[in-house]
Amino acid sequence: MQAYRRASLPRASIHRRNVACCYQNANARRALPIVASAAAASSASTAATPTAALEGALKQCLLQTRIDSGERGRGLFYEPAPGAEPAVADPIKDEEAMMSQQRAMPPALPPLLRVPLMWGLPLVCAPGQEGVELQEELLDEWQELNKVQLPQALVRLLLATERPPAARLSAWFLWATRSPAAAGSPLAEFAAHVLPRDSASCLRLIPTEEARLPPDAMPTLSNMRKQVSAAVEELQAAGAVDGFSLDDLWWAFDMVISRSFSVSVTDPNTGNPTPLAAYVPWACLINHSPNPNAVFAADLSPDRREFVVVPRLRYTPIESGFEVCISYGGGLDGRSTLLKYGFVSTGNVNDRLDLPPGMAEAAARLKQQAMISAAEAISERRATAAAEASGGAVTSPSSSANLTAAEKERNLVYCALASVLEAAGDWQAARDAEEAAGQAPPATKGFSGGPAPALIKWAKAQAEAYAAPTGPAPPPPAPDAPLPCRPPAEAEAPAGEDLSAAINVLRSERRRIALAIVDLVEEYRKQNTAA
Ligand SMILES: C[S@@+](CC[C@H](N)C(=O)[O-])C[C@H]1O[C@@H](n2cnc3c(N)ncnc32)[C@H](O)[C@@H]1O
Incomplete structure (x- = not known):
């Protein structure tokens, strides 16, 4: 020594x-x-x-x-x-x-x-x-x-x-x-x-x-x-x-x-x-x-x-x-x-699901609508502020109290969209959509508009694809299960088993994201049907 x-x-x-x-x-x-x-x-x-x-x-x-x-x-x-x-x-x-x-x-x-x-x-x-x-x-x-x-x-x-x-x-x-x-x-x-x-x-x-x-x-x-x-x-x-x-x-x-x-x-x-x-x-x-x-x-x-x-x-x-x-x-x-x-972690906030081309187009259309809505919301806020400053009544025809049911519903769409875009990693678009939706929490909102059926179809397909077992892999770990790792006692296990465990976590993470999107659109469907 x-x-x-x-x-x-x-x-x-x-x-x-x-x-x-x-x-x-x-x-x-x-x-x-x-x-x-x-x-x-x-x-x-x-x-x-x-x-x-x-x-x-x-x-x-x-x-x-x-x-x-x-x-x-x-x-x-x-x-x-x-x-x-x-x-x-x-x-x-x-x-x-x-x-x-x-x-x-x-x-x-x-x-x-x-x-x-x-x-x-x-x-x-x-x-x-x-x-x-x-x-x-x-x-x-x-x-x-x-x-x-x-x-x-x-x-x-x-x-x-x-x-x-x-x-x-x-x-x-x-x-x-x-x-x-x-x-x-x-x-x-x-x-x-x-x-x-x-x-x-x-x-x-x-x-x-x-x-x-x-x-x-x-x-x-x-x-x-x-x-x-x-x-x-x-x-x-x-x-x-x-x-x-x-x-x-x-x-x-x-x-x-x-x-x-x-x-x-x-x-x-x-x-x-x-x-x-x-x-x-x-x-x-x-x-x-x-x-x-x-x-x-x-x-x-x-x-x-x-x-x-x-x-x-x-x-x-x-x-x-x-x-x-x-x-x-x-x-x-x-x-x-x-x-x-050689490992993946559960709950990694950097994990994203790539949008397939059809979905990306739908998202682009919604983003455009979200931007228009955001512009409307800003102009509404300005009008309200100006009216208040001059001591007058708020008479803006687009004041939120005066929004039609359809307009309110559209705002809810942006909220849901923000969650989808966030899951897909398009942060800027998600922020735009959130802005348009007045930052309302998605859980309380419905979902509306043309792209929804496409969203539902796509999100379900994603969830099913990730849920489908591929090959003789061990069952996916529960959310709180230990991560795939090489603890000393298991270090002699064949490398393939470590890999399966790691891939299972990756796959279950993606499934988690896809399922979250499915929940979102299912929520929309329920509310839309009730309406
Ligand atoms: C820099 S070494 C860390 C020390 C290593 N655990 C060891 O026993 O020698 C990096 C390796 O540790 C493992 N590792 C590091 N972070 C991990 C994590 N969050 N989950 C699972 N394994 C991890 C991976 O095998 C990785 O290749």
């Missing part, structure tokens, strides 16, 4: 601070067997007994967290130091604000996790000379601290800041985790004991598994594969991955694509913001939530060079035992998480 620390800690100040924190964290020791069992379960070839060095690293990095298994599989769970203040509550609803908070270095909250960047792989993504200089500095430091020498071909590739970051990081990751020359480094130890040897993403599905993907996922998957194949060829041609098999390379890409971080840092030499791609051991155990309770940041200043995860400010407090989750990216829908990471 001592040699390990000497070899890999970048700065004495970090050393002292982290060691102080780690001894307060009694949970780290308790969590270690999970690392071992998860590793053993997910790969027959990983070493079963964690080394003292790994145990030391675990204690040093996991400050207020422990590794455990929950509904998302293995992840990090909050375990505050006794007497610690919980994070304050003030939810940020806006995803954009949340992402920008994630990009900025968070203020000094007690971190949940802190990892020296040189234990991982910090890759500068800024093109040009500035990027090259910073990368050279980081590579020198990385080699010195890890007591290894990178092959020249790999160094050339890592300094080629114009090359795709995923390819450069994958080559570095492969060498750093599998090369005998790097054995014993913090990252190699971590990979050997903690990382799975099988795929998490859909990159390497076999044809029978692929056949069960939603049809609209295939073009994206082929595109991802083409990019990886091209990068693999490039790495081989550059001689940067000599001695590794094609299987090793795809594994490295898989690990990098599903487990590395993109983060903006300040270049310590120029003070400019610089994009950094980083593989960070321990931090890469944090699962995704579309509504995360933690954010991450990296600091490249020479006296720090660290990666931290802190509670997300202005979020509901994380309670002891809660899983710590970050966002893997804004707006990720089920299809993206399935393809890139």
Whole structure:
């Protein structure tokens, strides 16, 4: 353990601070067997007994967290130091604000996790000379601290800041985790004991598994594969991955694509913001939530060079035992998480149902009507305000009290339409329709007008299509059932079963949206029939 620390800690100040924190964290020791069992379960070839060095690293990095298994599989769970203040509550609803908070270095909250960047792989993504200089500095430091020498071909590739970051990081990751020359480094130890040897993403599905993907996922998957194949060829041609098999390379890409971080840092030499791609051991155990309770940041200043995860400010407090989750990216829908990471989440607000062409046309017509109605409503409000201001009676013939039943009914249509458009992801049109409908809640409204029969027919067909079982898949999970995941105990299950579970969640999410639309139009039909 001592040699390990000497070899890999970048700065004495970090050393002292982290060691102080780690001894307060009694949970780290308790969590270690999970690392071992998860590793053993997910790969027959990983070493079963964690080394003292790994145990030391675990204690040093996991400050207020422990590794455990929950509904998302293995992840990090909050375990505050006794007497610690919980994070304050003030939810940020806006995803954009949340992402920008994630990009900025968070203020000094007690971190949940802190990892020296040189234990991982910090890759500068800024093109040009500035990027090259910073990368050279980081590579020198990385080699010195890890007591290894990178092959020249790999160094050339890592300094080629114009090359795709995923390819450069994958080559570095492969060498750093599998090369005998790097054995014993913090990252190699971590990979050997903690990382799975099988795929998490859909990159390497076999044809029978692929056949069960939603049809609209295939073009994206082929595109991802083409990019990886091209990068693999490039790495081989550059001689940067000599001695590794094609299987090793795809594994490295898989690990990098599903487990590395993109983060903006300040270049310590120029003070400019610089994009950094980083593989960070321990931090890469944090699962995704579309509504995360933690954010991450990296600091490249020479006296720090660290990666931290802190509670997300202005979020509901994380309670002891809660899983710590970050966002893997804004707006990720089920299809993206399935393809890139091998899972889908229930209730993901980013999941949308694409409108088929006929429906899109009907929606466009309704949108046009909604805009006309909105214009009418605005002019009515203006007339009312003007009349009130002049002390006169409100005489506008289009005042809502004077609306005909047909006009009121039409407003209700926009309300229902807003819900349909929202489910389809056409936010602007949905807002227009809502505006036209005076923001009335759809549940209390009927539905009217020409497109309704087409809507009913289409929505039913959608719901039935998604409800239809395809192939021998397990039954869809109940809404509150655990998510498809790879908990240690199930890690040996064939990959196909994980995939079915993930696809079932995706399918049931889409069915949920389609059924919500059916409910809406059924409501209309009832009210329309009663009228
Ligand atoms: C960065 S790793 C997170 C740690 C991982 N759970 C582990 O045990 O090593 C990303 C992988 O975790 C899993 N994962 C992350 N977020 C998840 C979620 N919300 N639901 C299910 N699985 C998730 C997926 O397998 C994904 O490819």
